[in-house]
Amino acid sequence: MPKTNNRKNEHVSLSEKFYDKGDSSFKDVSFVHHSFPQCDVKDISLNVTLEGLHFSSPFFINAMSGGSAWTGKVNEKLALIARETDLAMATGSVSAALKDPSQADTFRIVRQTNPNGLVFANLGAGHGLENAKRAVDLLDADALQIHLNAPQEIVMPEGDREFSEWIDNVQSIVEGLGVPVIVKEVGFGMSRETVELLESIGVSLIDISGKGGTNFAQIENYRRKDFKLDDLEAWGQSTAVSLLEAQESVSQASIIASGGIRRPMEIVKALALGASVSGLSSQIMHMALDDVDEAIMALTNWKEEIKRIMTLLGATSVSDLKQTDLIIAGETAEWCDARNID
Numbered sequence: 001m002p003k004t005n006n007r008k009n010e011h012v013s014l015s016e017k018f019y020d021k022g023d024s025s026f027k028d029v030s031f032v033h034h035s036f037p038q039c040d041v042k043d044i045s046l047n048v049t050l051e052g053l054h055f056s057s058p059f060f061i062n063a064m065s066g067g068s069a070w071t072g073k074v075n076e077k078l079a080l081i082a083r084e085t086d087l088a089m090a091t092g093s094v095s096a097a098l099k100d101p102s103q104a105d106t107f108r109i110v111r112q113t114n115p116n117g118l119v120f121a122n123l124g125a126g127h128g129l130e131n132a133k134r135a136v137d138l139l140d141a142d143a144l145q146i147h148l149n150a151p152q153e154i155v156m157p158e159g160d161r162e163f164s165e166w167i168d169n170v171q172s173i174v175e176g177l178g179v180p181v182i183v184k185e186v187g188f189g190m191s192r193e194t195v196e197l198l199e200s201i202g203v204s205l206i207d208i209s210g211k212g213g214t215n216f217a218q219i220e221n222y223r224r225k226d227f228k229l230d231d232l233e234a235w236g237q238s239t240a241v242s243l244l245e246a247q248e249s250v251s252q253a254s255i256i257a258s259g260g261i262r263r264p265m266e267i268v269k270a271l272a273l274g275a276s277v278s279g280l281s282s283q284i285m286h287m288a289l290d291d292v293d294e295a296i297m298a299l300t301n302w303k304e305e306i307k308r309i310m311t312l313l314g315a316t317s318v319s320d321l322k323q324t325d326l327i328i329a330g331e332t333a334e335w336c337d338a339r340n341i342d
């Protein structure tokens, strides 16, 4: 890993340093076993289509990389994995390339490596429609992710302090972009009120990206010796809680899960909690940095594993999983009680 003092490099190397240190909320979620699955493994379909985006598996590589020479190379590895496993993939925020065109290739490599794959560009909510169009053009992207990362910005001494334009920016991008828009958190989760607000401005794809995996308050605090905001490291809602919050208020939009999802069983639990697809970042980064060929093999096996779990649950399609019987325990159940979530 490079030793240069570069923010993009540090995000990747620190996500690896803290890999698997998060407290997954999925431990609070259990399936009820029923002895007659009433379907066969061969009947299971993993296909999901959202706003014309066709996912051949209900999980994808979520936003992480690009913006420096090394993270460009990491993007190439991730894109290779995406191509060989037919997984959709988002790049990290392309704002670095919009500011400094010499970084554009560190993102373009994703489309070059995987010309026919499902590729999402990514940009912060501080950007308007023009930059959103540039981001999509840069990658010939199939969709744009807009990230909401207020706690991360607040922890960073050099971070944004102005958030009042965000809602208008998101709305103008949704109305004017011409490709699907996914609005996502970055590991702090969402409330039912946020989901409701996003739907009211026309957002139809919402990634609740909850707490339990990568923690950007922790990463940003670690990057500096003084002026840390330690208290914010516990900020936010877990992924399980955010999914339950979203279920409570969502009407038309599709919910995407991410945050601390590291295994096929957690992908399935997130789908059973109402998500249409699950995004994985630090887990796939960990696999990609370790060995690309092994990552391809493991992720290919995950598809089979997900099919088998779905068979046990009697769910022949991803949407059937929403009907499975679940028990919610621990802190997740306490949260639901406090917020009157059934």
Ligand code: FNR
Pocket: 011, 012, 013, 015, 062, 063, 064, 065, 091, 092, 093, 122, 145, 146, 147, 184, 185, 186, 187, 209, 210, 212, 213, 214, 258, 259, 260, 261, 279, 280, 281, 282, 283, 285
């Ligand atoms: C991220 N994430 C992220 N999200 C985003 O919308 N734009 C970005 O540029 C980045 N950059 C980024 C870099 C690295 C190294 C990591 C690990 C993550 C956040 C990511 O997409 C996801 O929302 C969270 O990481 C939670 O998922 P995991 O990591 O717990 O699976």
